[in-house]
Amino acid sequence: MDRREAMLREMNLYPLWVRRDLPAPQAAEVEAPAPLERVAAVEAAAALPQTYEAVPAPAAVNEVTTDSAMQEETGSAEAVTEEAGDETVPPDLFAAPHDEDDWTGMTFREHGEGEDTLRAFQRKVAAGPLAGVDWPELKQKVHDCQLCALRAGCTQTVFGVGDQQADWLFVGEGPGEEEDAEGEPFVGESGRLLDNMLIAIGLRRNANAYITNVVKCRPPENRPPHLGEIAACLPYLKRQIGLLKPRLIVVMGKTAATALLDSDATLATLRGRVYDYAGIPLIVTYHPAYLLRKPTEKARVWEDLRLAVETINAL
Ligand code: URA
Numbered sequence: 378m379d380r381r382e383a384m385l386r387e388m389n390l391y392p393l394w395v396r397r398d399l400p401a402p403q404a405a406e407v408e409a410p411a412p413l414e415r416v417a418a419v420e421a422a423a424a425l426p427q428t429y430e431a432v433p434a435p436a437a438v439n440e441v442t443t444d445s446a447m448q449e450e451t452g453s454a455e456a457v458t459e460e461a462g463d464e465t466v467p468p469d470l471f472a473a474p475h476d477e478d479d480w481t482g483m484t485f486r487e488h489g490e491g492e493d494t495l496r497a498f499q500r501k502v503a504a505g506p507l508a509g510v511d512w513p514e515l516k517q518k519v520h521d522c523q524l525c526a527l528r529a530g531c532t533q534t535v536f537g538v539g540d541q542q543a544d545w546l547f548v549g550e551g552p553g554e555e556e557d558a559e560g561e562p563f564v565g566e567s568g569r570l571l572d573n574m575l576i577a578i579g580l581r582r583n584a585n586a587y588i589t590n591v592v593k594c595r596p597p598e599n600r601p602p603h604l605g606e607i608a609a610c611l612p613y614l615k616r617q618i619g620l621l622k623p624r625l626i627v628v629m630g631k632t633a634a635t636a637l638l639d640s641d642a643t644l645a646t647l648r649g650r651v652y653d654y655a656g657i658p659l660i661v662t663y664h665p666a667y668l669l670r671k672p673t674e675k676a677r678v679w680e681d682l683r684l685a686v687e688t689i690n691a692l
Contacts (some may be wrong), residue, residue, distance in 0.1 A: 507616040512541060515616055519593045524609035527594035527602070532557045537589030537617060538582060544689065545586040546623035547571070548614065550632040550664065551602050557595035562588050567665035571629075574665065574678065578686050587621055589614065591636045607636050618657070625689045626657055627681075630664025648681055651688050658692070660685045 510518065516536045522528055535552040538561050555565035563571045563582075572582060580586040592602040592610040602610070614636070618626070628634050634647050637654060644663060652659040662681035663674050 507612050510616060512620055515613065515620070519613050522593070522609075522613075525594075525606045527592060527596055527606055530597055531594040533560045534593045535560055535562050535590065535595070536593055537587060538562055539587035540583070540585055541587065541621060543585055543587040543621065544624040545580055545685075546618065546621055546626045547575075547586060547588045548626065548628045548633045548637065549588070549590045550630050551590045551592035552595040553599045554595070562590050563665070567669055570665040570668060574682060577679070578682050587617075587623065589617055591633050601632055607632065611636055618655075623657060624692055625685055626654060626659040627685055628659060628661050630667065633664075634661045648677065649684070651684065658688045660688065 507515065507518070519534045519536050522534070528534070531552070535556050549563060549571075552562060553565050553567075556562055556568075562568070571588070575581060575586055582588055591614055592606055593613060594610075596602050596606065626637070628637055631644050634644060635641060637659065638647065638652060638661070640647065644661065647661040648663070650661075652661070660681055662678050662685075668675050668678060
């Protein structure tokens with residue numbers, strides 16, 4: 378059994394995924410981090426008909442924290458100028474949220490009528506002027522962040538890993554115990570599965586993909602992050618997207634999908650389409666941890682990955 382076959386077996390994908398009319402993939406093609414179009418899985422996906430149309434993400438979230446988009450991000454349009462790194466941006470925008478709002482413990486559903494979107498909630502949380510912030514400074518800001526209670530309870534922040542020029546961005550939920558200990562996203566069991574998923578489409582975490590999470594601090598007992606925690610952390614992810622400028626974003630799991638699409642729809646409803654996220658195609662799939670609990674869903678993830686490859690190849 379070659380490495381590719383072993384990997385596909387691990388994902389419950391083999392031999393289901395080999396299209397009969399395509400040549401059998403060569404192990405050598407996935408051994409080295411080759412350009413995407415040289416990888417068999419990618420070629421196979423590229424051969425599929427282009428049957429997907431981009432679905433616009435909700436207009437309110439169809440943006441990233443680029444050097445000019447931050448004023449909308451923070452809801453502080455008066456305070457933040459459009460100029461990258463403008464000195465007049467008040468430094469205290471990074472201050473803790475208002476006392477009147479005990480928002481850090483809220484969940485999406487508890488948030489209440491009239492304020493039922495993450496975006497609306499986020500307007501209350503001035504996360505700071507991130508426009509013009511570069512990678513090292515952003516990492517430092519994440520490290521120093523005290524916007525929610527998670528920072529006090531975690532060992533260290535988990536910023537992200539990978540090539541800062543990568544075409545592919547993978548977004549998970551938040552660090553677990555092992556990630557918290559190592560300071561790197563997806564290093565535990567679900568991370569090993571994610572690595573296999575990446576390899577299946579010719580990617581590697583330190584070569585041609587960037588991996589991060591919606592929240593950068595481990596929630597206690599690995600619980601899902603609360604709405605307020607997501608809202609506080611999201612500007613960091615958006616700035617990462619603005620800096621990375623990926624050609625494609627894959628969001629894994631409900632938390633990441635909710636955060637970036639500002640939708641509380643089920644994952645089953647959200648997946649299978651290509652969303653337009655500030656001009657970047659975005660694809661939703663199941664979280665690797667969910668796949669560990671429900672391996673039969675790996676088939677759907679493979680469909681999603683093929684859609685992702687097909688989409689990036691068509692750009
Ligand atoms: N689950 C996530 O969502 N992210 C990690 O980094 C690890 C597990």
